Amino acid sequence: MGRLDNKVAIVTGGAGGMGASHVRRFVQEGAKVVIADLAEDPGNALASELGGQAAYMKLDVSDAASWENLVKETEEKFGPINILVNNAGISIPGNTQETPFEEYQKTIKINQDGVFLGMQYVYPSMKKANGGSIINISSSAGINSSPNTSAYTASKFAVRGMTKAAALDFAPDNIRVNSVHPGLIQTPMAEDEETKKVMDALKENVPLKRLATPEEVTNLVLFLASDEASYCNASEFIIDGGMLAQL
Numbered sequence: 001m002g003r004l005d006n007k008v009a010i011v012t013g014g015a016g017g018m019g020a021s022h023v024r025r026f027v028q029e030g031a032k033v034v035i036a037d038l039a040e041d042p043g044n045a046l047a048s049e050l051g052g053q054a055a056y057m058k059l060d061v062s063d064a065a066s067w068e069n070l071v072k073e074t075e076e077k078f079g080p081i082n083i084l085v086n087n088a089g090i091s092i093p094g095n096t097q098e099t100p101f102e103e104y105q106k107t108i109k110i111n112q113d114g115v116f117l118g119m120q121y122v123y124p125s126m127k128k129a130n131g132g133s134i135i136n137i138s139s140s141a142g143i144n145s146s147p148n149t150s151a152y153t154a155s156k157f158a159v160r161g162m163t164k165a166a167a168l169d170f171a172p173d174n175i176r177v178n179s180v181h182p183g184l185i186q187t188p189m190a191e192d193e194e195t196k197k198v199m200d201a202l203k204e205n206v207p208l209k210r211l212a213t214p215e216e217v218t219n220l221v222l223f224l225a226s227d228e229a230s231y232c233n234a235s236e237f238i239i240d241g242g243m244l245a246q247l
């Protein structure tokens, strides 16, 4: 028996990085999973690798019409939605003095507005399913900041706050909402030259002295998605090898 048998899940940014790891594991655990991502080629490739339990659907998380369409198509294909992982995000390093406003707004649109829209558009479907679990992927930068992460920090603090607000709004409908705060994780995002510089500086502060694999974060996301986490709500789950304790 799988830990997500009979569940329908959407993973945004599911075509790559940590999102793809969540998708793979959710399918192994019995869920039907929509890979919701802007990137069509890797999304389709992952869906065909996983067979009939997974489907790729194009989504721009920052666009309301795109969400409306995604929820409709997901319900038509798999039924009402039980699990939403708001995972899609971007990281453009930059300090407060010099970050161009357009770049700041782009980060907010994807990382912050994208999470708000996801929760709002999926809510009616989860209500139909008599409950659900929403996992919002914030960051260690949603708990504490570091230099050159102005827009990213703003967006990830917002995700942490929105999570609590939505958890209170959705609790009467048996929908749990929690945030996950990864530290340094080995994904394509971590390989971008500028992001790598920020991460290399931070790595010194990780007591476990290494980056995490995406699969280590998936273990936590899977727990929160499953009924095992039935009393976890409105909370923040840090997975950072102890980094924040030492900053």
Ligand SMILES: NC(=O)c1ccc[n+]([C@@H]2O[C@H](COP(=O)([O-])OP(=O)(O)OC[C@H]3O[C@@H](n4cnc5c(N)ncnc54)[C@H](O)[C@@H]3O)[C@@H](O)[C@H]2O)c1
Binding pocket: 012, 013, 014, 015, 016, 017, 018, 019, 036, 037, 038, 039, 059, 060, 061, 062, 087, 088, 089, 090, 091, 110, 137, 138, 139, 140, 181, 182, 183, 184, 185, 186, 187, 188, 189, 190
């Ligand atoms: N990698 C890390 O160290 C780290 C640490 C803390 C938090 N995070 C957060 O975890 C999440 C996943 O990070 P990752 O490292 O796997 O990233 P990644 O860059 O490897 O993958 C992100 C995925 O999101 C998709 N995406 C980007 N913009 C989109 C949009 N507008 N609509 C839909 N899809 C979009 C991309 O196509 C890609 O598949 C992000 O929210 C990130 O901020 C990452």
